[in-house]
Amino acid sequence: MSLASIRIAGLPNGFALMPRRGAVSLFEIGLLIACIALVGIPLPQNLRDVVVLTFLYAGLALAWNVAGGYAGLISFGHAAFFGIGAYTSTILLVHAGVSPWLGLWVGALASAAAGALLAVVCARLKGPFFILSTLAAAEVVRIGALNWASMTGGPEGLSILPVSSLANMVFTSKAAYAALMLGYLVICYAVTMALQCSRYGYFLLAVRDDEDAAKAAGVNPLLVRTGAMALSALLTGIGGTLFAQYFLYLDPTFVISPELSFQLALLPAVGGLGTAIGPVLGSFLITPLSELLRAYLGHAAAGLHLVIYSAVLIVVMLYFPSGLAGALARLAGGRKPKL
């Protein structure tokens, strides 16, 4: 008897133990409860940081996955959308006193517009050429942010006054930030679940798998891809604002760095592209690993944490080619996992 076939008495039909498309599973509910517990229980400060970042990166990975996993638009430039979201809300706050709760949406929309523009201009490029174009586009945004010093502070960055209040979206308690990031993660997850079972979601998968066949089925590839990139950028931009409110300092060399872009693409790849649970698992494995290794080994043996981190990545990619979500599906005895 496989795990997937186990049904718990009293649960509605189709309520599975393990994640599957179009239904909320016990696994997901259990994970959510564990996350809520992590927000609530007392933890040392450094572990709190890890929890906050893990939730934030899981949400960002889900956002990336909308374009990269479902639409096949592999982007190495998502840090640009993150940066546009972060800088828009922070500039509005610092220069005009606009609440981050409002700035968040302005940033998200600016980010979505940038995503749509990128897709309209570049989505006709195939494979590696598209990837390179996203990398280049993000560099344009980074250099723009560095040089537009009157607004962004340039290389000196931009600081948010740490006046804590709910209205300012600044908190003294890290638990509050953890709750905020968990909310973001849940929203990104819900969007992904809704996308998966929608008409538009099917069109995305079709365009990803075979553009000619999708066109013959009446699907306009450019429109579908543009929408996916805009939605992905919108969610990423929200994450940017949340990061700014947590870190209270922005600087282009981190916020719009290629390293961040790679990280955002890496988490879903490790977790499982084109699945809802994959990016979450990717972040839950990789983010704590990366943060804790740096914290505990960063001083003792400089560089060692990167060696271990890379070794884990290689092992995951070798033995779980369809990501952690694929491994989970195999464990659950479901059908052959999707790539």
Added chain:
Amino acid sequence: MLEIRNLEHRFGALRAVHDVSMTVKQGELLGLIGPNGAGKSTLYNLIAGALKPMRGEIIFAGRNVTGWPAYRIARVGIARTFQIPKPYRQLSVIENVMVAALQREHSVARARTLAEATLADVGLSDHAGAPVGTLTVGLLKRLEVARALAMRPELLLFDEIMAGLMPTEVAVMTAFVAGLPARGITVIWVEHVLYAIMKTASRIMVLDRGELIADGPPSAVARDPAVVKAYLGEELSLA
């Protein structure tokens, strides 16, 4: 319902389709044959919008659709299959058909119902949940047909749906295609398995080096000296 006037398309110096004019009537089962490289696939790609013609016009159901992109042509009721099957590799068999069904049925649940009915129609019900990677060539060809049918088209363009099939499969597929005009679907059918098309089609057109060289009932076309010559003397079998 479909009228093509003086259609022209070249690849470099090669005249793939040269001054082709043809009319297809509602409810016809039109066979389109010709030697390799005659321009059949190019003609299909022009009609379906995958290629833009360099000259000429395509009128479908009273609308001039010349130069329209493929997805718009598909939406007005022209569905096609691909000579080399192009399934969505990471979707299941039924999900492949659902993408097509979603064009007419905007609700996912209703599209699933339509896809189920279409799979039953082509005999793929047993494979509905299977990943497409597990299908044989014969089943992939049936999936192509199912996807085209799920669009609820008025005009179907079949491109070599018999190639690679076992003789028993050919018989089943031939009977299936023969029944489509009665369901109100007009069919243009390109095929290399000549005996299947010769006994099923109501009319045959022959394309050679980009030009139409014959048009008529199968028996007359098979005896046409120009057609026999185009096939390099190969006897057309009506078996």
